[in-house]
Amino acid sequence: MKILYSPASPFVRKCLVAAHELGLIELIERVDAAAHPVKRDLSIVAHNPLGKVPALITDDGTAIFDSRVICEYLNALGDGHLIPAGGADRWQVLTAQSLADGIMDAAVLMRYEAAVRPEALRWSEWSAGQLEKVIAALAHFERLAPGFGERVDVGTIAFGCALGYLDFRFAHLAWRDRHPDAAAWYRRFGARDSMIATRPPAA
Numbered sequence: 701m702k703i704l705y706s707p708a709s710p711f712v713r714k715c716l717v718a719a720h721e722l723g724l725i726e727l728i729e730r731v732d733a734a735a736h737p738v739k740r741d742l743s744i745v746a747h748n749p750l751g752k753v754p755a756l757i758t759d760d761g762t763a764i765f766d767s768r769v770i771c772e773y774l775n776a777l778g779d780g781h782l783i784p785a786g787g788a789d790r791w792q793v794l795t796a797q798s799l800a801d802g803i804m805d806a807a808v809l810m811r812y813e814a815a816v817r818p819e820a821l822r823w824s825e826w827s828a829g830q831l832e833k834v835i836a837a838l839a840h841f842e843r844l845a846p847g848f849g850e851r852v853d854v855g856t857i858a859f860g861c862a863l864g865y866l867d868f869r870f871a872h873l874a875w876r877d878r879h880p881d882a883a884a885w886y887r888r889f890g891a892r893d894s895m896i897a898t899r900p901p902a903a
């Protein structure tokens with residue numbers, strides 16, 4: 701199978717970390733794509749009308765997106781240990797994933813605002829609104845982090861990728877300063893082979 705890919709995308713990274721943890725990474729060929737909110741990459745649009753990465757193309761040509769569905773797919777293909785099949789744990793893990801994805805969504809929008817939108821059209825209050833989401837979500841994760849222990853599931857993977865993206869694009873936010881428990885957890889989680897193998901390029 702193939703994944704339409706950008707090395708900077710935290711959503712792509714989440715899927716690749718999941719694939720590593722499930723022992724499936726060797727089955728996935730990475731295909732470079734130029735996802736962009738305005739200049740649509742037709743090689744992505746051919747598979748995903750939204751023009752976003754990641755999109756997974758299975759061996760029979762089926763396109764699977766977005767990152768949450770790809771993680772479900774990979775989890776089902778592997779031994780299933782990244783997403784509990786039922787019970788309260790399932791909803792807890794999936795909700796953690798949604799919250800971490802929300803950090804990524806807001807951070808990617810902040811990035812687009814700064815890097816893509818023409819300067820004359822920028823609206824600082826809009827970026828501030830996205831930043832508020834990141835700050836509130838980090839505060840929530842700070843309360844959860846002591847309970848993460850050595851958990852490796854799609855919730856902790858997504859959180860790790862969200863923190864990695866903040867380091868990559870928004871190092872000046874210095875999120876560790878006000879989130880010591882999340883920082884301690886990330887020191888361990890970020891040292892996993894799956895996280896090291898999928899690090900974004902130097903900013």
Ligand SMILES: N[C@@H](CCC(=O)N[C@@H](CS)C(=O)NCC(=O)O)C(=O)O
Pocket residue numbers: 706708709710711735736737738750751752753754766767768801808
């Ligand atoms: N909900 C999607 C979000 C994916 C996403 O926003 N990807 C960005 C790259 S990090 C993208 O493709 N942006 C292009 C665009 O906004 O059109 C997922 O979970 O996969």
